[in-house]
Amino acid sequence: MTLLSVNLNAVAQLRNRRNLPWPSVTGIARVVLDAGASGITIHPRPDERHIRRTDVFELSALLRADYPQAEFNIEGYPSEDFLDLIEMVNPEQVTLVPDDPAQATSDHGWDFLGKGNFLTSVVQRLKREDRRISLFCDPDAGPAGVAAAKATGADRIELFTGPYGACYEDPTRAEAELAALAGTCQAALDIGLGVNAGHDLTLENLPAFQTAVPGVAEASIGHGITADALMMGFAEATRRYIAVLA
Numbered sequence: 471m472t473l474l475s476v477n478l479n480a481v482a483q484l485r486n487r488r489n490l491p492w493p494s495v496t497g498i499a500r501v502v503l504d505a506g507a508s509g510i511t512i513h514p515r516p517d518e519r520h521i522r523r524t525d526v527f528e529l530s531a532l533l534r535a536d537y538p539q540a541e542f543n544i545e546g547y548p549s550e551d552f553l554d555l556i557e558m559v560n561p562e563q564v565t566l567v568p569d570d571p572a573q574a575t576s577d578h579g580w581d582f583l584g585k586g587n588f589l590t591s592v593v594q595r596l597k598r599e600d601r602r603i604s605l606f607c608d609p610d611a612g613p614a615g616v617a618a619a620k621a622t623g624a625d626r627i628e629l630f631t632g633p634y635g636a637c638y639e640d641p642t643r644a645e646a647e648l649a650a651l652a653g654t655c656q657a658a659l660d661i662g663l664g665v666n667a668g669h670d671l672t673l674e675n676l677p678a679f680q681t682a683v684p685g686v687a688e689a690s691i692g693h694g695i696t697a698d699a700l701m702m703g704f705a706e707a708t709r710r711y712i713a714v715l716a
């Protein structure tokens with residue numbers, strides 16, 4: 471079974487349209503956790519386009535107080551500010567992504583071979599506390615890529631599923647993307663790395679992914695579940711994603 475971690479970036483982005491406190495990021499976190507989500511994911515970007523620093527601390531307080539079983543997964547580029555924030559908040563999982571501050575969204579994984587020394591130093595710093603470290607990984611990283619990822623000391627990779635999400639309605643391209651994802655996933659599992667997945671996953675494209683890429687521990691999903699929640703509400707959307715991931 472793949473656990474669901476709901477990414478609240480899109481909720482925060484909707485809230486930021488006005489200088490008003492709704493929709494409430496912590497309020498939606500309560501809804502999805504009460505509906506059975508295993509955790510909350512956020513990606514506090516430097517420009518605070520969606521998740522703000524205040525959201526990070528409010529969500530941390532909510533999970534510690536009312537949802538001690540839930541996991542907090544914070545994603546981001548390991549800048550000094552980001553690492554300081556992680557050490558203050560101490561989430562259960564940190565997902566490191568190679569994003570430039572100006573990027574529109576996360577659109578590639580790490581160059582594990584070229585950035586191995588940098589990532590190793592970051593992972594060693596973050597592992598001083600008992601945190602799980604996950605590294606954003608291109609679908610075609612393959613055995614050499616995941617071996618380099620493991621050499622950093624990280625616990626998991628997160629398969630970047632954006633390319634699959636973009637082509638899942640094209641059977642030929644989707645088959646090739648799923649084959650790459652499955653190969654990298656199995657290569658990681660074979661050397662004792664855990665595997666997460668995320669980006670542009672939806673109710674429509676998840677069934678084929680789950681069949682082709684077994685062994686994924688956690689899927690972090692935000693944009694798609696938010697779109698579905700606008701139609702059916704976050705509680706029902708959460709229940710449906712959990713059912714598809716089961």
Ligand SMILES: CC(=O)[C@@H](O)[C@H](O)COP(=O)(O)O
Nearest residue numbers: 479513567574575576668669
């Ligand atoms: C790492 C990843 O693929 C997403 O979790 C990322 O958080 C998306 O960022 P935006 O929500 O800013 O597009």
Ligand SMILES: NCC(=O)COP(=O)(O)O
Nearest residue numbers: 477668669670690692693
């Ligand atoms: N790591 C992926 C994530 O947290 C959410 O990505 P998306 O579903 O918003 O594309």
